[in-house]
Structure formats: C-alpha cells, structure tokens
Amino acid sequence: MVMAKDREARKIVMFPFMAQGHINPFMALARQLEKRPGYTIIIVNTPLNIQKLKYSLPSESSIQLAEIPFQVTKYGLPPGIENTDSTPYELMGCLFEASEALRSPFRDFIIDMTKQDGYAPVCIIADMFLGWTVEVANELGIYHSVFIAGAGYSMATYFSVSLNMLQCKTEEKEFSLPDFPEAAKIQLSQLGNDLKFTDGTDAGHLFRVRHLTFCLRSDAILLNSIEGLGQTGVTYFRRKMGGRPCWPIGPASSIVHKKVVSETDSCISWLNLHPPSSVLYVSFGSQLTISPPQMVALARGLEASGKAFIWVVRPPIGFDANEQFRSEWFPDGFEHRIKEKNQGFLIQKWGPQQDILSHKSVGAFLSHCGWNSVLESLCSGTPIIGWPLAAEQFFNSHMLEKEVGVCVEVARGVESAIIEPEHIAGVINMVMGNTEKGDEMRRKTNDVKDKMREAIREGDGFEGPSLKAMSEFLNAVELANKRQSALTKNSNNSFQ
Numbered sequence: 001m002v003m004a005k006d007r008e009a010r011k012i013v014m015f016p017f018m019a020q021g022h023i024n025p026f027m028a029l030a031r032q033l034e035k036r037p038g039y040t041i042i043i044v045n046t047p048l049n050i051q052k053l054k055y056s057l058p059s060e061s062s063i064q065l066a067e068i069p070f071q072v073t074k075y076g077l078p079p080g081i082e083n084t085d086s087t088p089y090e091l092m093g094c095l096f097e098a099s100e101a102l103r104s105p106f107r108d109f110i111i112d113m114t115k116q117d118g119y120a121p122v123c124i125i126a127d128m129f130l131g132w133t134v135e136v137a138n139e140l141g142i143y144h145s146v147f148i149a150g151a152g153y154s155m156a157t158y159f160s161v162s163l164n165m166l167q168c169k170t171e172e173k174e175f176s177l178p179d180f181p182e183a184a185k186i187q188l189s190q191l192g193n194d195l196k197f198t199d200g201t202d203a204g205h206l207f208r209v210r211h212l213t214f215c216l217r218s219d220a221i222l223l224n225s226i227e228g229l230g231q232t233g234v235t236y237f238r239r240k241m242g243g244r245p246c247w248p249i250g251p252a253s254s255i256v257h258k259k260v261v262s263e264t265d266s267c268i269s270w271l272n273l274h275p276p277s278s279v280l281y282v283s284f285g286s287q288l289t290i291s292p293p294q295m296v297a298l299a300r301g302l303e304a305s306g307k308a309f310i311w312v313v314r315p316p317i318g319f320d321a322n323e324q325f326r327s328e329w330f331p332d333g334f335e336h337r338i339k340e341k342n343q344g345f346l347i348q349k350w351g352p353q354q355d356i357l358s359h360k361s362v363g364a365f366l367s368h369c370g371w372n373s374v375l376e377s378l379c380s381g382t383p384i385i386g387w388p389l390a391a392e393q394f395f396n397s398h399m400l401e402k403e404v405g406v407c408v409e410v411a412r413g414v415e416s417a418i419i420e421p422e423h424i425a426g427v428i429n430m431v432m433g434n435t436e437k438g439d440e441m442r443r444k445t446n447d448v449k450d451k452m453r454e455a456i457r458e459g460d461g462f463e464g465p466s467l468k469a470m471s472e473f474l475n476a477v478e479l480a481n482k483r484q485s486a487l488t489k490n491s492n493n494s495f496q
Contacts, residue, residue, distance in 0.1 A: 017127040019084040025149035028252035046070035131214025152233025154395035190394035247469035277363030301424025
C-alpha cells in the first residue's frame with residue numbers, strides 16, 4: 001500500500017497549451033495517470049483555463065490545478081482572452097507570443113513548489129507548443145516529456161514539413177521529405193495556409209520551428225495513438241531524438257464517457273427517431289470552418305444524398321464566430337425543406353459530439369479530421385468522411401484513408417475549388433450505403449475500435465500495449481530520478 005506521504009512525494013506536472021483541443025487530451029491523460037499508485041498529478045495553466053477545468057474535473061478526482069499569471073494585455077490581447085477558442089484569428093499570433101512569456105512564471109512555480117515540498121516534481125509533461133519547458137526542466141534537473149496529442153505518422157509529417165519548409169519549396173505538385181523517407185510524397189494541396197504561404201521569416205513559422213526543435217530535445221515523447229497506427233511516425237521521432245524513447249500511450253480520450261446531455265435533449269430526441277446507422281454527423285470542430293460557397297455546396301450535397309444528417313454549423317469564413325444563423329449561408333428554402341422532411345437537424349456552434357457519435361443512429365462522420373475528433377469517431381466505431389482544413393489534418397486524412405481504410409476524403413481545405421454537391425452526395429451514399437466500400441470501411445473501423453479498447457485493457461495480469469508503454473515511461477522517469485538523486489548526493493559529498 002502506498003502511503004499518502006509517498007504519493008505526495010511523486011508529483012507529475014502537466015502543462016497543456018491554451019487550446020481546448022490540447023487541454024482535453026491532457027486532461028484525459030491526467031485521468032489515466034492518477035490511476036497509477038504513488039503519483040499526484042498537477043495541471044498548470046492560466047487563470048481562466050484553470051477556472052474552466054475546475055467545473056469539468058470530476059469530484060472524485062485527485063488531480064490538482066494550479067494557476068500561473070498571464071499578462072494578456074501586454075501582448076495586444078483584450079482581457080479574458082486566454083484560449084485559442086476565444087481568440088480572433090487576427091490575434092492568434094499575439095496569443096502565441098504571450099505563451100512564450102509564461103516561461104518565467106512557470107519556472108518560478110516549479111522552484112516555489114520544490115522549496116515548499118522539499119523535493120522537485122519527478123516529471124514535467126508539456127505541450128509541443130510549450131517546447132521551452134524542456135530548458136526549464138534541464139536547468140532544474142527534472143525529467144521532461146512532450147505529450148503530442150496526435151498520431152505518429154501525421155505529427156511526424158507535420159514536424160518534418162515544418163522543419164524543412166524551405167527545402168520543400170517547389171514548383172512541383174508533390175515532393176518528398178528529406179528526413180522522413182518512409183512518408184508518402186506530400187501534395188501541395190495537403191499543406192494548410194500556415195505551411196503553404198510561409199517564406200520562413202514570418203512569426204508563425206519561426207514560433208513553430210522554435211518549439212518543434214525544443215520538442216526533439218526532450219527526454220521522451222508521448223503520442224496520443226496506439227501501437228501499429230501510423231507506426232512510421234514513432235520511428236521518425238526516435239530517429240530525430242537520437243534514440244531517446246517515443247511511446248504511443250493513447251487513446252487519451254473518453255472511450256467510456258459520461259453523457260453530457262440527457263435522452264430528452266432535442267438533438268438526442270431527434271436521433272432517437274432514426275434507424276440504426278442511418279444518420280450522418282457533420283462537424284468541423286470547435287475552431288475551423290469553411291467558405292460561404294463551400295457551405296452552400298455542402299448543404300446541397302447533404303440534401304441531395306437523401307440521408308438524414310445532424311450538422312454542427314459554425315459561421316463560414318468572413319463572418320464573426322459568434323454570429324447567429326443566417327439564411328444566406330444555405331440554399332434558398334434549405335432549412336424549411338430539411339425540417340419538413342425530418343432529414344436534417346442543425347446545431348449552432350457546439351454539439352455534444354461524443355453523445356452523438358456513440359448514438360446507435362449515427363452511421364458516419366463528415367469531419368475535419370482533427371485528431372481528437374478522429375479518436376472519438378474510431379472509439380465509437382464510426383467511419384469517417386474527411387474534409388481536412390488545416391495543420392496535420394491533411395496527413396491524418398491521408399493515413400486514415402490510405403493506410404487504415406476507415407476514411408474517404410471528400411474535399412480538401414478552404415482554398416480548393418467549390419465541391420460539386422453531386423460529388424458530396426455520391427461519397428455519402430458510398431460510405432453509408434450497402435456498398436462494397438461502405439461494408440469494408442465499417443469492418444475496418446470496428447477492427448480499430450477493438451484495438452483501441454485492447455490498448456488500454458487491463459485485468460487478470462493483462463496489460464494492453466498502451467498501458468505497457470505508460471509503465472515503461474514511468475519506469476524511465478523513476479530511473480532518471482534515481483540517477484539525479486545519486487548525482488546530487490555525490491555532489492553534496494564532494495563539498496563536505
């Protein structure tokens with residue numbers, strides 16, 4: 001039995017970037033780590049993010065939350081902006097700049113904790129966009145790991161393209177990656193605007209290169225994926241880190257989640273009216289959206305497919321993110337027709353995604369292929385229709401379609417030509433209908449679902465691959481701390 005004092009003596013500090021798509025998987029990982037005997041988990045963040053986390057943390061959890069000061073106004077941000085979800089696009093660079101100023105208060109926090117407890121944390125687990133934490137950890141003699149909340153293949157590709165951007169500049173439609181030969185050739189249309197339009201000198205590119213380079217100096221990398229899914233990415237990271245470990249420890253996602261809405265909620269009630277696997281769920285995540293013409297084309301394609309759909313609608317590009325519904329976003333009479341036929345259900349801005357995906361009526365997910373959404377879809381056994389929009393989503397879509405067979409890409413990006421409604425309707429019917437392709441995708445998706453569950457299954461002496469990887473990581477942390485303790489003891493003895 002682990003005594004309370006022993007538990008307190010082994011603290012793991014976790015520091016996610018200030019974005020819900022990063023905070024959520026960090027919280028899921030923290031919930032996994034707190035099950036391990038002998039550890040206290042502390043999540044550090046800015047005041048407003050910590051306040052939000054207090055409401056979402058289950059009452060029985062032992063996870064501790066800690067605020068560090070964040071002077072947003074000093075970097076051109078209005079008060080109350082501490083998360084990408086509430087940051088206007090034109091101010092995103094200010095938030096990135098402000099995040100680097102957290103270095104000093106984070107260092108002070110770790111030093112004060114060490115003085116108060118009489119011992120340092122055993123480990124710091126930080127976000128890939130808070131790479132400077134590796135220097136704080138090295139200075140204070142603390143084991144450091146980066147938690148990359150994505151898949152091995154797609155994140156390795158994103159790292160490689162970012163770090164070799166100038167070498168990858170080409171007039172050709174596709175190119176190879178100089179330090180990642182295992183990857184498929186990259187098509188120019190797979191590059192988001194952050195990669196496509198950089199000349200290597202803009203602040204966003206320099207920020208990305210700085211932090212990704214820091215990541216490769218860490219003691220270890222943890223990936224939010226499972227063994228065998230995008231495994232070439234694990235090879236890439238181990239090679240780039242000079243043989244230091246990279247462990248897939250996912251899925252850091254709520255495979256068995258608590259419902260956030262009741263059966264009487266309007267969207268769930270609507271889903272209850274439909275047969276199993278008959279409804280398409282459509283969402284582009286909490287931050288991204290498509291252009292107004294693309295939104296009209298998508299609406300026409302959904303209607304033409306004849307399939308029932310539930311669509312989380314965010315205002316299209318060019319409109320304020322907090323806008324109420326406008327009829328001009330849709331074809332004439334669209335809202336009236338889908339309501340009259342009971343074909344479609346529209347949700348403004350946010351929907352209870354896991355509750356929707358786990359509902360028996362949902363048969364496919366038209367998604368931007370953000371990794372959190374991908375995990376929730378695969379853990380629910382729901383095939384994906386991909387429409388990647390930014391960052392590594394293009395590489396997620398490629399891997400899921402070409403390597404795993406659980407996705408079909410219907411469109412790509414917001415810069416592409418307007419997608420024909422007939423094409424959208426055709427892909428929907430191919431994936432959701434009684435077609436050879438649809439049957440194959442459903443089978444493969446259920447196979448991945450089983451592997452996800454197996455990765456974190458335990459009992460009767462069995463430990464799934466992701467749990468084994470987590471044990472190996474914690475063993476490495478303990479070994480490093482023993483070495484550090486021996487070095488400190490020898491150093492103290494030499495001065496006596």
